[in-house]
Amino acid sequence: MTSLAASASAERPAAEVDVYEEKALGFWIYLMSDAIIFALLFATYVVMAPNHADGPTGKTLFSLGRTFGETMLLLCSSITFGFASVAIRLGKQRLALAWLAVTFVLGAGFVALEIGEFTGMYEQGAGPQRSGFLSAFFTLVGTHGLHVSTGLIWILILSLQVLAKGLTEPVTSRLFRLGLFWHFLDIVWIGIFSIVYLPGVL
């Protein structure tokens, strides 16, 4: 937020700058509390993971290729959002919108792969009700997927705001917080493929 503060302090009153700084800190605290929610879901998953109840295990359910594809889509969407942030910073509105659109498409691809995975598992009789392992799996990975879906709606709304209002200071500060959220989700995904998928396939 300090960058906004730096550019804003010249022409804007200090009180208004403080508002953006406070919002950034508030949003950061939200992200940290969200990280704690995910940490608890991870802990639950690790405790529940051996409880297959003679049902299907990660070895038969997880696909290394699909997980790698999902990982790449999220990682690429993270860097394209970074490109959008740089474009926003430089005040290039059309470029920013284009990168936001690419980010949206990559994120949507991730959600589509995940929905395909979940429905495939459900059809094999490996739904969340099958075993403790699968309950914990769907809760953890599903919560992350829900976050990404929320992020997609958020990208859409802010892109419309950019179209309607241009890169004004409130819109820029909202985009900055969306960026924090989006990069944060990629960090959670590192935990998911390192704790759920890779050990599951191993």
Next chain:
Amino acid sequence: MQSSDRFEGLQPYITGFVLALVLTVIPFGLVAAGLLLPFATLVIIAILAVVQVVVHLRYFLHVGQSTPRENLLTLAFAALLIFIMIGGSLWIMLDLNARMMS
């Protein structure tokens, strides 16, 4: 969080992306190849995951020297809580497991 006074442009994102790519391909490659013992593979996956989280924080979220102090404090506090909750849960549950077996 945001690199404040000096604007670094695309550079941090590209550095972060390349590092993250390497740190992702290695664990997936190890699991796909299956060359090492499962335990050794798990240890490498865990170490690389922690490194990659740091890379993301540094290059994508721009956590660094210009990050406001309050943000660093909340980050450190969250990390402490996560450590206590994950470490504590696993400790208790694994200990319980071992006692039930004997």
